[in-house]
Amino acid sequence: MKTMMVTGAGAGIGEAIACAAAAAGYRVAVLDVDAARAAAVALSLKDGVAFGVDVSDEQAVDAVLRSLGAAPDVLVNNAGIVRFGPLLEHSLENFKAAVNVNLIGTFVTARAVARGMLERGSGVIINMSSINATHPAPGSGAYPATKAAIVSLTQHMALEWGPGGVRVNAIAPGFIDAGMSTPIYANPRVRELRGGAVPQRRLGTAQDIANAVLFLASDQGSYINGHELIVDGGVVNSVLAGLPRE
Template sequence: MKNAIVTGGGGGLGKSICTELSKNGYAVAVLDLKIKDAQRTSEGLENASAYAVDVRDHSSVIEFYKNYGKAPELIVNNAGIARFNKLLDQKIKDFEDVIQTNLIGSFIFASEGVRLMIKEAKKGSIINITSIHSVSPGIGVGAYSPAKAGLASLTKLMALEWGEFGIRVNAIAPGFIDSGMSKPFFENPKIRELRGKAVPLQRLGTSEDIAKTVLYLSSDAASYVNANEIIVDGGVIHSVLMHLPRE
């Protein structure tokens, strides 16, 4: 049986990613800072187990891999946080926390997993969850855009350094997803409608849209796809000219 590790598996996107992987024959390790949320995801899934891990904490990550006891075939670096404020109102601590979780945490978690992939399996796949903010920064999101842009760049560097070991590394940049950390925005019906209409496909994305892309990237169908950031946003990031006022 193939095995996968998903960080932030207790959250909105994480739950869908774990579910999709489990439905498609993966034994899934569901990791989260909050063990109860990880357990909520793993319950009801076949061959899934929950683990409390803080991806920012090197010793927590090393301890996890020791307990896990084998080389992962797939790592999904999905754990992430956002702290919203304009730059001049940002607390330095918030800025640091966002970089620490989204960028440094992904580096720590992938590196320790890759050591096992190289030693035991000589193959593997890593998927980093970035955001359309990595391509086009949004105002008021503080370190979130720089952290995700850093993660997109790190994805390419990982792919370059680890390709020789048979390890593919790609990123997925979700757009306006009606799940997880974005859900509160879409509780306002006006914002929900306007954001949906701003997307060329005329709808918000779902966590399943992201989970299916994870499944694709992890599969043999993507065996030559490497060092890519796949934007899964219904086309919104490329839609600026569509919204220009016209006669």
Template sequence: MTSTELFSLSGRTALVTGARTGIGRAVALGLAAAGADLVLLGHHDDLDEVTAEAGAHGGRVHRVVADLTDPSGAREVLEPVVAEHHIDILVNNAGIIHREPATEVGLDDWSRVLGINTDSVFALSQLVGRRMVERGDGRIINIASLLSFQGGKGVAGYAASKHAVAGLTRALANEWGPHGVRVNAIAPGYITTDNTAPLRDDPTREAEIRSRIPAGRWGEPEDLVGAAVFLSSRAANYINGHVLVVDGGWMSR
């Protein structure tokens, strides 16, 4: 098998959540460039641009609107989509962050973060994973975080949710690995997305963060594409239950 064949996603279909912007958009376009057809999930019907860009790679692109703050409702919306499309790759990317001291966080905000970042990941993994287990093949990639390993400050719900994502990744890998389903996660470092805008807008905090990154810069969403294509491809056939850190060296400090 050539290296091109090893990393090719031709003939595969990937469902990507949170596909409109940031990491989700970059990963979706990267999978399309590698040959995958796409099912793009967004919270609103505003996926025109990413749909057009992905379609330019020649693959089929379907889009669906679902509210991941209601994981049960989102799963109902996706059930006919999953029945119609042979989903080979699921990328659980959608996520939110709430910044507030833990002493002040309301339970509604706590529940909203956990609902999108953790509950929906399980709900969609279960929905898609059942079919993957039945077929004996599939890839699930969860987007974790550096806060899957650390506590952070003022983001208790986010840290808890991302620790849970790492644990769920390993648990599903243990259960579904014998059935040909590989479940892994990518833990991005500090990436220029909407979620990190408050940090980048604070000159002091931005400089502190950047000075600690051995790469000397913030990551871009496109820096996650190689990891996503790799974990989706035949090149990662024997990788399961792994959380792949893509952080410019942050965790090595």
């Protein structure tokens, strides 16, 4: 049985990835800084194990790997936070908090897991970016910069670890009706406007992202390495579609 380790799996998109992975036959390691949420999600899975861990804490991540006994077959670096606020008033504390979880957490966890994967000669790593990486949402602080850095880090990891049998890719979700965006889409008018702005005329779901994870993790994605897979219903390509016309 293959093992998938999912960070930030106590809620939102990560929880959906953990559930989809379990349904696809993976043993799932559910990691979240919220230990109670991690435990609840792991308990709901056929074969889940929970770890309350901060992904930016090297010692804590190493302890998870020791407890698992072997590097997972798949790592999904999904844990992420956003601290809202315009850049001019953005505190260094908020900026650093997002860098710490999103970028440093991705590096710390991927590096720890990759050591074991490279020793074994196989593994898949999927890092969660965002369409914010290329299209920053005003007022989202360090978030877009961290997501752009994750794409660069993904390419870098793919170059260094590909020869050792480890594939590394990123997923860039668009407007997802789940997790950290739930409060935004609680407003029916915003839901309607945002969904209507997507060429597929709907918001994305956590399941849409989980499907992309399972594809990249599977042998069907076996020659995809260093890629950023945009899963957004076409919205980042729609600038010209929104131009005023006669």
